[in-house]
Amino acid sequence: MKLRFALMMFLAVLSAPTAHASDDDTTAVARTLDRFHHAAAAADWDTYFGLMTDDSIFLGTDNRERWDKPTFMAYARPTKGWVYTLVERHINLTPDKHSAWFDEILHNAKYGTSRGTGILIRTESGWQIAQYHLTFPIPNDIADGITQEIQVFEERQKAGQQ
Secondary structure, rough: OOOHHHHHHHHHHHHHHHOOEEEEOOHHHHHHHHHHHHHHOOHHHHHHEEEEEEEEEEOOOOOOOEHHHHHHHHHHHHOOOOOOOEEEEEEOOOOOOEEEEEEEEEEEEEEEEEEEEEEEEEEEOOOEEEEEEOOOOOOOHHHHHHHHHHHHHHHHHHHHHH
């Protein structure tokens, strides 16, 4: 089933129209992000990391996950990928249209709702991701309990390091 889904996603990426000069920049940025997620689902790491700048940073859900591109590549390449399905996305451009920032709501079968945010820059090869940040949004109604659990966890970690 996973292989079938990954193959379908890979074929969708290959058949998707590429960004042309006539495409508006917001659409081109969205296509880059879509390709990024499709490549992750297919574990197509050449495409995935090709969409990131050489000096890109990936911020994962754990506060220790601030990965430069080579470190993130070493983490990702042995995996079979991950599937985050787009629910909603917002894209903004700088006035000179050389940079864009976005936020998106995603869904993952294991983790449920997540949020991706980041920055893309226009390069000679098109829009590339300079920073991507994946988070788990915490509903306000349960934030006190969750943040208290995180504090207890961090204190246990700190005590274990001493």
